[in-house]
Amino acid sequence: MEHPMTEAGTRIPTRVPEWARKVAEGLGGGPHVVVSGISVSGNIHAGNLREVLVAEAVAEALRERGERVRFIFHADTIDPLRKIAPGIPESYEEFIGHSLSRVPDPEGCHVSYAEHFLAPFEEALREMDMDIEVLRSHELYERGVYTEVTREALDRTEDLRLILQDVTNRKMPGHWSPFSPRSSSGKLTGMRVLEHVPGRTSVVFAGEDGFEEAADYSKGEGKLGWRVELAARWKALGVTFEPFGKDHTTSGGSTETADRMAREVFGYPVPGRYEYEWIGLKGRGDMSSSRGIVLLPKDLLRIMPPDAVRRIILGRDPARRFDLDLGEGFPRFMDEFRAEGGWEHPVPFIHLVTVAQTVGENVDAAAGMLSRGGYERAARNPEELARWLAYARNWAREWAPEGMKIGLLSPEESRELAAGLDDDQRDYLAAVAGEIGPDLDGDGVQDLLYSTAVGRGLKPKRAFAAVYKVLLGKTSGPKAGPFIAGLPPEEVRRRFRL
RNA sequence: GGGCCAGUAGCUCAGUGGUAGAGCAGGGGACUUUUAAUCCUCGUGUCGAAGGUUCGAUCCCUUCCUGGCUCACCA
Numbered sequence: 001m002e003h004p005m006t007e008a009g010t011r012i013p014t015r016v017p018e019w020a021r022k023v024a025e026g027l028g029g030g031p032h033v034v035v036s037g038i039s040v041s042g043n044i045h046a047g048n049l050r051e052v053l054v055a056e057a058v059a060e061a062l063r064e065r066g067e068r069v070r071f072i073f074h075a076d077t078i079d080p081l082r083k084i085a086p087g088i089p090e091s092y093e094e095f096i097g098h099s100l101s102r103v104p105d106p107e108g109c110h111v112s113y114a115e116h117f118l119a120p121f122e123e124a125l126r127e128m129d130m131d132i133e134v135l136r137s138h139e140l141y142e143r144g145v146y147t148e149v150t151r152e153a154l155d156r157t158e159d160l161r162l163i164l165q166d167v168t169n170r171k172m173p174g175h176w177s178p179f180s181p182r183s184s185s186g187k188l189t190g191m192r193v194l195e196h197v198p199g200r201t202s203v204v205f206a207g208e209d210g211f212e213e214a215a216d217y218s219k220g221e222g223k224l225g226w227r228v229e230l231a232a233r234w235k236a237l238g239v240t241f242e243p244f245g246k247d248h249t250t251s252g253g254s255t256e257t258a259d260r261m262a263r264e265v266f267g268y269p270v271p272g273r274y275e276y277e278w279i280g281l282k283g284r285g286d287m288s289s290s291r292g293i294v295l296l297p298k299d300l301l302r303i304m305p306p307d308a309v310r311r312i313i314l315g316r317d318p319a320r321r322f323d324l325d326l327g328e329g330f331p332r333f334m335d336e337f338r339a340e341g342g343w344e345h346p347v348p349f350i351h352l353v354t355v356a357q358t359v360g361e362n363v364d365a366a367a368g369m370l371s372r373g374g375y376e377r378a379a380r381n382p383e384e385l386a387r388w389l390a391y392a393r394n395w396a397r398e399w400a401p402e403g404m405k406i407g408l409l410s411p412e413e414s415r416e417l418a419a420g421l422d423d424d425q426r427d428y429l430a431a432v433a434g435e436i437g438p439d440l441d442g443d444g445v446q447d448l449l450y451s452t453a454v455g456r457g458l459k460p461k462r463a464f465a466a467v468y469k470v471l472l473g474k475t476s477g478p479k480a481g482p483f484i485a486g487l488p489p490e491e492v493r494r495r496f497r498l
Numbered sequence: 499g500g501g502c503c504a505g506u507a508g509c510u511c512a513g514u515g516g517u518a519g520a521g522c523a524g525g526g527g528a529c530u531u532u533u534a535a536u537c538c539u540c541g542u543g544u545c546g547a548a549g550g551u552u553c554g555a556u557c558c559c560u561u562c563c564u565g566g567c568u569c570a571c572c573a
Binding site for chain 1: 532
């Protein structure tokens with residue numbers, strides 16, 4: 001798979017990170033099935049994306065080696081709704097215990113609760129040009145993909161129960177079953193399984209009201225419990241690699257259980273694994289839907305291209321925790337990203353931010369400003385430029401520290417603020433206005449601003465302060481010469497003649 | 499309590515069995531020009547602590563200390 005990386009728009013292959021290559025080396029011969037599984041009980045955020053990207057990197061490493069790879073995103077759509085997330089109506093209380101795929105979308109825009117959160121994520125994956133297959137667990141159950149493993153699990157209920165007790169150190173209730181049937185009410189939780197009828201791929205159970213019901217597990221009328229399902233899924237899908245977050249790999253955790261179940265019950269070798277650490281948001285802590293700290297993949301795609309998302313989310317090494325800095329440190333990240341990506345003559349991101357904020361959506365104006373600033377090359381590709389201006393503009397609006405946000409004042413606003421200047425400063429601006437013209441480049445303007453100030457006995461500091469005040473309403477700003485040279489001269493004159 | 503990870507210059511981190519580096523910040527200087535501007539120049543820090551292995555360890559082993567994370571289907 002390839003991704004656009006260069007300014008000219010040519011495509012060069014995604015670089016496979018070293019750590020991924022090493023992981024792939026330990027995986028043996030193919031064909032491979034690489035899986036990343038994520039819950040759709042809430043926003044699928046940029047942290048979740050890390051898991052998918054880890055899986056992608058390993059899949060790429062395998063492909064690079066010539067293996068056949070099936071890369072799957074497994075969405076846990078059949079899982080029951082567990083609690084009412086913030087922002088979800090209280091009335092959803094009645095759906096607790098129901099499959100996310102069968103709960104209505106709280107905002108009414110998708111066919112289900114699950115789809116509401118899955119769809120935007122899927123879209124982001126598409127936008128990232130990811131070669132991935134998205135599977136919905138409720139469909140897998142309905143299609144019978146899990147029928148065999150479910151039967152096996154039911155037949156080996158006792159063994160599974162022992163493993164579960166052993167690993168978690170908890171006593172499971174006597175009526176414990178690896179399978180949770182769905183009752184006629186729609187609930188998946190709290191049913192008591194009474195009997196397994198393998199011939200009919202069915203389970204007889206006591207419903208909430210005590211009456212007996214039956215569920216056909218070949219039709220998705222229920223699901224395996226999480227830890228059992230994990231092991232069962234490996235077998236059913238032939239999984240050979242799956243990354244896990246720290247929460248699952250802890251001792252007594254779900255992977256420890258599933259590993260034993262796979263080996264001892266399902267007779268399936270434990271897939272290769274990579275344990276990744278979590279990422280936080282600088283200054284805000286770990287991502288958490290319930291605490292409102294949510295960064296969506298789409299938020300990232302608004303301020304950087306897909307490969308930059310890959311880079312920033314994976315970091316140097318996904319086994320290491322780190323905090324995303326989308327504020328002050330972001331421009332540097334972007335410059336590094338492009339330097340490594342082989343960009344020729346990239347415009348410093350911070351400069352793009354200045355340009356984007358000055359010209360708004362006007363790409364021609366931006367191109368003009370850039371070429372006058374010495375970045376003719378970047379000005380030559382309007383499409384590419386428009387894309388990058390959008391990144392810069394979005395970043396400035398959504399993430400930039402206050403000090404970096406600028407906006408050219410309207411002539412009226414300029415006039416108002418000019419009232420706060422003293423006569424020396426106004427006279428100075430007027431003098432500059434008389435000299436400024438299209439023939440001056442950035443250095444020329446800088447020179448003009450400085451020498452005019454000195455020539456009139458005005459301290460440069462106060463001179464520049466006046467310039468920024470009238471243009472931006474601030475006392476400092478981007479380097480004045482190139483900035484002003486990029487503006488249409490008449491606009492500058494209008495604001496300087498007071 | 500169990501598990502995992504980290505502890506190297508002010509900050510963020512690289513790093514190798516032979517006594518340590520980068521970026522940023524910061525100091526100084528240059529360009530008649532302080533700025534989200536270029537160039538030049540400046541870093542002896544007990545490489546968390548103590549033992550051990552070794553001719554020799556920051557890098558290997560052990561223990562400990564400190565911090566972080568995780569152990570409820572929230573990556």
